[in-house]
Amino acid sequence: MGQPNRYNSLCMFTNHFRLIIHVYALNSNLATPSHRYMKILATEKDRASSLCTYTEASDGHSTGIVDMKERKTTSTINRILINCAAQAKEYGGCVAAKVPEVERDMCLKEFLALKSCMQNVWKLYLIKWNFLYLEIAVGSMQRRRLKEMSGKASSSQSTVGLNGSGALSHVYIKYPPLKCCIPGxxxxFYDDGNKLLLSPTLDQVFSWKTAPFAPNVTPTCDSISEGPILSIRYSLDGKMIAIQRSTSEIQFWHRESGETFTQSCRSESESILGFFWTDSPLCDIVIIKTSGLDLLSYKSESKSLQLVDTRRLNVSWYIYTHESRLVLLASGMQCKTFNGFQLSSAGIIRLPKFEMAMAKSEANNKPVLAAEDVFIVTVYGRIYCLQVDRVAMLLHLYRFYRDAVVQQGALPIYSNKVGISVVDNVLLVHQVDAKVVILYDLFADSRAPISAPLPLLLRRFPRSNSSGFRAHREDSESSEAHVVNDNEINIYGDEWTFLVPDLICDVATQFLWKIHLDLEAISASSSDVPSVLEFLQRRKLDVSKAKQLSLSIACTAILEHRPVSMVARAIDVLVTSYSHSHSIKTGNHLKGTKSEKISPSAVPHATDPRSSADVSASRVEALGKSIRHESTAGVRGLPNKTLTFSTSDSEESTSPDSVRANLNDLHSVDGKGDRGKSAEPSGVDQLEPGNNPLNASASELQESQLTSPAVxxxxxxxxxxxxxEEEMVGDPSYxxxxxxxFLRSANLEKVKVHPNLYVLTLQLLARGERYAEIGLFALNKILEPSKEVAMQLLESGRQNSQTRKLGLDMLRQLSLHHDYVLLLVQEGYxxxxxxxxxxxxxxxxRPSLFLEAAFASxxxxxxxxxxxxxxxxxxGFRNTSDHTTYYRILNEMNSSIAASSF
Structure with a gap:
């Protein structure tokens, strides 16, 4: 092995070790890795260069031949490599054999790259060191999960994967996929405007609807003429098909009449980069050329396109998102200078020109930014641009406003190939080389991941149901192999294309997968209860699961006697979320808040009108959707075809409770709503997504209308x-x-509390004979007066007369005269x-109650x-049976008294 290769391998190994350090830090609830570990890492980088001075024999063993002067300064690791080569090789094989066991038990497949490194003898010391911290990370994660789940397996563990293993993961794709296998x-190609996956043949084009995602959806078919296809899109009204035939010509095909016409470049010096349909009132289609933008409208009378406007710019490549109606045009030697336009219902809005940050690898080597390194996503209604910097190994974040583009930090990456997804407003960064995915919640101030990196899981039906499922599919479809073999699916394969927000296309198998979050596994990965509840309360896709987990986590925290301050912050999160959700439903959400203008896209953006030292969570911000488009609109399906995907948003439910006044595509930013973003200019207008998103299935939308994660x-x-209360024993003071x-938080948010909760509070106080506190609670209106509370005060007052008096006073205060009278009669008064x-x-x-009591006396x-x-x-009482009966009894009593007197 040559010296350069050995040095590069060590550098690669160092990157894997850096990932392990971050995993250990995350599982130890640290914001950043320990300085001690990073210092050790720097030391080992220096030692790595010294290892390159050695040579190896053909059998892979070190020769042990070094200069005497150099031997004096040889480090411990060097001596090990020289003198213990045989033992090192044996140890490396032992460690490598242990890796599958770790993968099976803990499923930390992000360390698959470590397996190959473990079999290299000359890396012995680093291997031992790396594996040590791998075991630390695994042990920490295992202990935390056992503690959080209280012995219950998470849903991801109980679900059988394709290979039969219950792998641990936070993100999964579910079998079966949408199969797009068409002969020829x-x-x-992906048509994001209509959410269609397109597969053209020689003279036809097949299309599958991807929203709502249904694996068994039947494709539709349209006839087209023969010719090359660089890009293909349906018009938004579905009446026309546009096909880019070359860099100078686009063909338009009318679906009903079959008539065609073409649009060509006027100048030979310019070429067509792509096109997209738009619902802007100014134009119907936008063609992006190397010379700028052409905005055209379709004239049905002449069956041609008419030029409406032109924007002249130098363009190298572009990205576009239909959901946001935003197009970014790259230019310059490094393609890092961008011009942006939003085609909204109000017209064309031009963003200020900006440049993206790019690190230099060498003094005279300036990297060129590629289209696949830039993503546009929409998270919580905010439009972001994500840029991959492979030299600095960073993912830069930019946020768009009408008159500003603000860089908002960077996220570390550990792979040269990165994929981006957005599921339920959670940013997923796929580290393709390491075969793991890291989750980020951009709503929070911190740019730290939600949890440790874990692999993407392929989930299918349990094996017990596989035969029935197979039989069902065989009945519904003919002669197709419906069961995917283990070796047919290659997770993070080279042919995978990530369609933002939540779709994956495997070009090799022609499968389309939908990405899902495992909320239960994510919740179990952290011991920070308030933060987990904040995360769950912001979820909109699986609201029933989010609510169930929120209730379970809150109850578990109480049963485990977590610190009162921590549980109080968790309760504040739930109460604040419910208050915000309830105020939106009742239409009172604008009281005391600064209203924000939003786009007609039904993509809301909410801000928190109050801040409290006790509340770590801001109010739940409404759901946003995100999509990504690359410079062209296809995926390489055949050799020598430069076709890549243009991406789109997939279905994602939008709660109508979060939708406010439909005012404008751009709105002012309220500083309170974006905590921790001091770098943003005050008073700038935020660029919001466009209108008419195709984002939710009917069932998901109905669920979001009927339910909410708010508790x-x-x-x-x-x-x-x-x-x-049922499970806790001992002193009820906790x-x-x-x-x-909870009562404090509810009072602060002006939330009405269930009377039974006051009753339970009284029962616990009375159980501890804390009658003085009961009096204070009642007099200071901490316990809201109600019939249930009054009756409980009377019940508890059997042991304390003052408490009983409080109950009677509360009945009178509530004008519950009937209950008050009955109580007096029952007690003999x-x-x-x-x-x-x-x-x-x-x-x-009823008079009979009084008459019976008097007779009993x-x-x-x-x-x-x-x-x-x-x-x-x-x-009329004289004419009742009660009067007759008791008048007779009274006469008998008088007769007996008179007789006894004689």
Missing amino acids: SRGL SPDEMYTFVFSPA LVAIMVE YLEALRYVRKHKVYTV NDWQHLAAVLRFFTDFLP
Whole structure:
């Protein structure tokens, strides 16, 4: 092995070690890796260069021949390599054999690259060191998951993968995929405007609808003329097909009449880079050329295109997103200078010119930015541009405003090939070489990942159901192999193309996959309960799962006796989220807030009108969608075809509760809504997505209308506090403290609390004989007066007269006269009850209750008084059976008394 190759291998190995250090830091709840580990890493980089001075024999063993002067300064690792070559090789084989076991048990496939390194003898010391920290990371993750899930396996572990292993992952693709296998296909193209996957043949084009995502969807077919295809798109109304035949010609095909016409370049010095249809009132189609933009409208009378406007610019390549209606044009020697345009319903909005940051690899070597290194995504209604810098190994983030483009930090990458996805507003950065995916939530201030890097999982039906599933598919489809072999699916294969936001196209197999988040696995990967709840409350796709996990996590935190301050912050997250959701439903969300203008895209953007030291979560921001388009519109399907995907948003439910006034495509930024972004210019206008997004299936949209991840006070009582009270034993003071924090948070947000929660609080206080606190809670209106609370005060007041008095006072305060009178009668105070009935004119009480109580006292005078009262108080009482019965009883009592006196 030559010296340069050996040095490059060590550098590659060092990068893998840097990834392991970050994994260890994430599993230890550290924001950044320890300085100690990074210092060690720097030291080993220096040692790596010294290793390059050695040569190896043909059998792979070190020769051990070094200069005497050099031997004096030889480090420990060098001596090991020289003197222990045989033992090192044996150890390397042992360690390499252990890797599959680690992969099977913990499924940390992000370290697959480590396997090949472990079999190289001269890397022994680094291997031992690397594997040590691998075990640390694995152990830390395993302990945390066991603790968080309380012995319950996550959904990702219980689900059987394609190869039968219950692999651990936060992100998965689900079998079956959408199969686009057409004989004679000339490649795959993605029409983002209509959400169609297109597969043209010699004289036909097949199209599959990808939203809503349905693996068994039937393709439609249109006839086209023969010829080369560089790009193909349907018009937004579905009446026409546009096909780019060359760099100078686009052919238009009318689907109904079959008539065609062409649009060509006027000058030989310019060429067509691509095109896209638009719903702007100014034009119908935009053609991007090396000389700029041509905006054209279709004239049905003449069946031709009419030039509306031209924007002259030098263009090297472009990216476009239909959902945001934003096109970025790259120019310059390094293709890092960009001009941006948004074609909205209000017209054409031009963004200021900006440049992207690019590190220099060498003094005289300036890298050129490629189209595949730039992505446009929409997260929480905000439009971002992501740029891959392979020299600096960074992913730069830029956020768009109407009069500014602001760089908002960078994310580290660990792979030369990077893919981008957005699922439910979560940014997924696929480290293709390392075969792992890292998740980021851009809503939070921190740019730290949500959890440790884990592989992408292929999930299918359990094996017990596989035969039935196979039989069903065989009945519905003919002669197609429906069961995918293990070796047929290559996770992160070379032919994978990532379609932002959440689709993956495998060109080799012609499969289209949809990406899903495993919310349960993500929740189990962190012990920071408030942060996890914040994350779950922002989810919109699987709201039922998010709500279920939120309730389970909150209850578990209480049962585990987590610190009151931490549980209080978690409760604040849930209460604030519910308050915001409820205020939007009732139309009161603009009170006390600074309203923001949004686009007519139904992609909302909400801000938090208050900040509190006790609340770590900002209000839930509404769902956004994101898409990515590359400079051309296809995927390489045949050799010598430079066809790449143009990408689009996939289905993603948008809650109508979050949609506000439909005002403008651009709106002012409220600084409170974007915490931690001090670099943004104040008062600038934010660029928002365009209108008419095709984003949600009917079922998903209906679910988002009916449900929300927000947890109501009723659900908090039923699924959190009540189960916690049943399972907790001993002193109830801890649970009381938690419930008081919930009442504080609810009062702060003006959220109505379920009366049973007040009752439970009283029961716990009475169980601890804390009657003084009960009095304070009642007098200071911490316990909201209600019939249930009053009855509980009376129940608890059996052991404390002052508490009983509070219950009686609350009944009178609530004007519950009937209940108050009944209570007095049941306790024997029927004469006092009669006075109360006369004073407050309570006509609903049955006279028989008073008569029975008076008769039970065996006092004829009391019975006579009660009879006289109801005779005077209730008209017609003399004609009732109660009057007849008790008048006869009174006469009998008087007769017996008179007889006994003689």
